[in-house]
Amino acid sequence: MATKTHNERAWWFVLPVVLLVAFNALVPLMTVVNYSVQESFSQGVWFWSGVDWFEDTLNSSRFQAALGRQLMFTGVILAIEIPLGIAIALTMPKSGPWVPVCLVLMALPLLIPWNVVGAMWNIFALPDIGLLGYTVNALGIDYDYTQQPISAWITVIAMDVWHWTSLVVLLAYAGLASIPDAYYQAAKIDGAGRWAVFRHIELPKMNRVLTIAILLRFMDSFMIYTEPFVLTGGGPGNSTTFLSIDLVKKALGEFDLGPAAAMSLIYFLITLLVSWLFYTLMTRQEEG
Amino acid sequence: MTLELRNVTKRVGVDMHIHDTSLTLASSGFNILLGATNAGKTTLIKMMAGLERPTSGEIWFNGQNVTGISPQKRNISLVHQFFVNYPSMSVYDNIASPLRVARVGRKEIERRVGEAAELLRLTPYLKRRPAELSGGQQQRTALARAIVKDSGLVLLDEPLANLDYKLREELRDQLPGLFAGRGAIVVYATSEPSEALMLGGHTATVMAGMVTQFGETGTIYRAPQDVATAQVFSDPPINLTKAIKRGGEIDLGTTRLKASGPIATRPDGPYTLGIRPHFVTSAAQSPDAAPISGVVQVTELTGAESIAHFEMGGSIWVAQSPGVHAYAIGEHHEFWVDPAGCIFFDAQGALVAA
Numbered sequence: 192m193a194t195k196t197h198n199e200r201a202w203w204f205v206l207p208v209v210l211l212v213a214f215n216a217l218v219p220l221m222t223v224v225n226y227s228v229q230e231s232f233s234q235g236v237w238f239w240s241g242v243d244w245f246e247d248t249l250n251s252s253r254f255q256a257a258l259g260r261q262l263m264f265t266g267v268i269l270a271i272e273i274p275l276g277i278a279i280a281l282t283m284p285k286s287g288p289w290v291p292v293c294l295v296l297m298a299l300p301l302l303i304p305w306n307v308v309g310a311m312w313n314i315f316a317l318p319d320i321g322l323l324g325y326t327v328n329a330l331g332i333d334y335d336y337t338q339q340p341i342s343a344w345i346t347v348i349a350m351d352v353w354h355w356t357s358l359v360v361l362l363a364y365a366g367l368a369s370i371p372d373a374y375y376q377a378a379k380i381d382g383a384g385r386w387a388v389f390r391h392i393e394l395p396k397m398n399r400v401l402t403i404a405i406l407l408r409f410m411d412s413f414m415i416y417t418e419p420f421v422l423t424g425g426g427p428g429n430s431t432t433f434l435s436i437d438l439v440k441k442a443l444g445e446f447d448l449g450p451a452a453a454m455s456l457i458y459f460l461i462t463l464l465v466s467w468l469f470y471t472l473m474t475r476q477e478e479g
Numbered sequence: 480m481t482l483e484l485r486n487v488t489k490r491v492g493v494d495m496h497i498h499d500t501s502l503t504l505a506s507s508g509f510n511i512l513l514g515a516t517n518a519g520k521t522t523l524i525k526m527m528a529g530l531e532r533p534t535s536g537e538i539w540f541n542g543q544n545v546t547g548i549s550p551q552k553r554n555i556s557l558v559h560q561f562f563v564n565y566p567s568m569s570v571y572d573n574i575a576s577p578l579r580v581a582r583v584g585r586k587e588i589e590r591r592v593g594e595a596a597e598l599l600r601l602t603p604y605l606k607r608r609p610a611e612l613s614g615g616q617q618q619r620t621a622l623a624r625a626i627v628k629d630s631g632l633v634l635l636d637e638p639l640a641n642l643d644y645k646l647r648e649e650l651r652d653q654l655p656g657l658f659a660g661r662g663a664i665v666v667y668a669t670s671e672p673s674e675a676l677m678l679g680g681h682t683a684t685v686m687a688g689m690v691t692q693f694g695e696t697g698t699i700y701r702a703p704q705d706v707a708t709a710q711v712f713s714d715p716p717i718n719l720t721k722a723i724k725r726g727g728e729i730d731l732g733t734t735r736l737k738a739s740g741p742i743a744t745r746p747d748g749p750y751t752l753g754i755r756p757h758f759v760t761s762a763a764q765s766p767d768a769a770p771i772s773g774v775v776q777v778t779e780l781t782g783a784e785s786i787a788h789f790e791m792g793g794s795i796w797v798a799q800s801p802g803v804h805a806y807a808i809g810e811h812h813e814f815w816v817d818p819a820g821c822i823f824f825d826a827q828g829a830l831v832a833a
Binding site for chain 2: 371373374376377379380381382383387390391392394395396
């Protein structure tokens with residue numbers, strides 16, 4: 192029979208973690224909660240406002256528009272990056288001297304800081320002097336991301352695809368590399384075609400890493416700030432003002448701390464909820 | 480049905496994986512490839528399957544040269560050491576998959592999958608996915624996929640190696656029955672001599688990319704045609720020693736044996752003597768047994784037998800005695816060599832008398 196050892200000293204080992212989590216997560220979060228339910232004036236005068244800010248935020252057409260743009264952006268980049276990442280991983284060599292070369296080339300975009308990526312694309316896509324912008328216009332296509340919402344969207348999406356598809360490629364490649372040769376041999380003997388091998392061997396074997404890839408790309412893209420901020424500043428107009436850009440405008444630009452706090456809590460809960468939904472659905476599918 | 484390897488070799492870069500090999504396998508009983516890990520068994524199987532092309536030589540199946548023909552056109556089945564099934568398909572769909580690729584009718588698929596599942600006791604699990612099965616059930620699913628196809632050549636590459644002891648015994652007893660009367664050539668690779676003996680049929684002993692001997696399993700075990708074959712086909716390892724025959728006696732240097740049986744009629748002179756460990760025992764097994772003694776180094780108990788590794792005259796010997804014996808490590812112990820179990824090889828390592 193196992194006897195439980197009871198030792199009060201164990202608390203001391205947990206304490207540093209508790210303090211750390213308190214400082215970098217709980218305290219800031221509770222400060223935000225504090226702001227979200229009160230009206231604040233200068234000289235430390237506070238009024239209780241209940242859930243007013245939350246109601247206002249959810250009813251505001253500005254928030255709804257930003258949320259709509261955010262969902263659209265995340266949906267589009269997931270729909271491009273996941274299949275594209277898998278496709279690139281499938282074409283990469285499985286062994287030989289080219290493997291490290293491919294891996295390093297793939298990892299390069301991931302090593303560039305976000306603001307630098309934004310700045311690079313900002314110049315790269317300028318219609319008058321940028322290599323991309325100039326070339327596209329020279330081809331007879333009217334393209335100017337600083338003036339046309341559609342061009343701005345295409346540029347923001349192209350930038351994100353360029354920056355982050357590599358992550359999906361690397362994860363998918365790791366999943367593929369873990370499939371023993373025996374599976375491919377079995378398929379060969381059965382006479383299974385390329386599609387059947389992908390559908391019944393490679394895809395199910397990549398299931399786990401793809402779940403992680405989709406989750407990471409969802410969370411990252413849903414909270415994207417730096418790159419579009421540096422590239423377009425949310426414009427032209429509000430056309431690329433995603434949730435985080437809108438939030439910063441509200442909190443720091445307009446100093447509406449109450450509504451901004453309510454908005455960031457809603458934002459936080461949406462991210463949490465959707466991530467949980469993704470995870471639950473995908474792991475259930477794997478078991479079933 | 481026959482499968483013929485005609486002077487087949489396989490070279491990868493500068494490494495010779497398979498040296499010039501010729502074999503003719505038939506559909507009566509199992510054809511066992513016996514050899515240690517990395518001896519070349521898997522390479523031979525891959526070439527038989529068509530997954531790898533021989534560097535030179537030809538492979539003939541039923542009088543037809545199939546050397547360059549792709550695996551799916553050869554009507555073969557392969558079961559791996561790892562449990563290979565399609566992860567996203569149910570057990571039923573897994574077993575049915577080779578038939579679906581071959582465009583067999585739905586009714587016929589149902590009948591054949593049902594039969595194979597019944598035979599391998601998988602009927603209650605047909606709706607499950609491979610990940611929800613035990614290792615034994617996963618490997619039985621892979622075997623069912625091999626059986627359902629009715630292929631002319633069934634290749635089993637150490638199919639029981641990754642199963643635990645109980646399941647391995649159970650499935651091994653079942654294996655010969657599964658393939659009996661199907662007319663297929665069954666090739667079974669294993670690294671365990673005892674498995675070869677239990678499955679019977681024919682055995683090819685493989686060592687360092689070479690087939691040292693091929694023939695009826697019992698014959699090869701009793702009269703291996705050279706030292707290499709005897710080494711491959713012995714577990715625990717066979718004792719090898721130099722010996723000189725003088726008239727009616729065999730001089731081992733450390734002891735003398737009476738020259739009885741076939742060796743009695745062979746000329747005097749030096750021989751290499753192979754003695755299987757179970758003919759070196761703690762108690763004399765026959766009146767002709769001769770005593771030897773050495774320092775015990777390692778002991779193992781299997782329950783029914785006691786195994787002792789001892790050092791004598793600069794080499795390590797293995798004794799395998801019935802019953803449980805307590806050997807003190809580091810102490811001298813006396814063992815008895817039974818001349819009935821001696822296999823004689825000449826200076827080149829070829830069999831003289833067994």
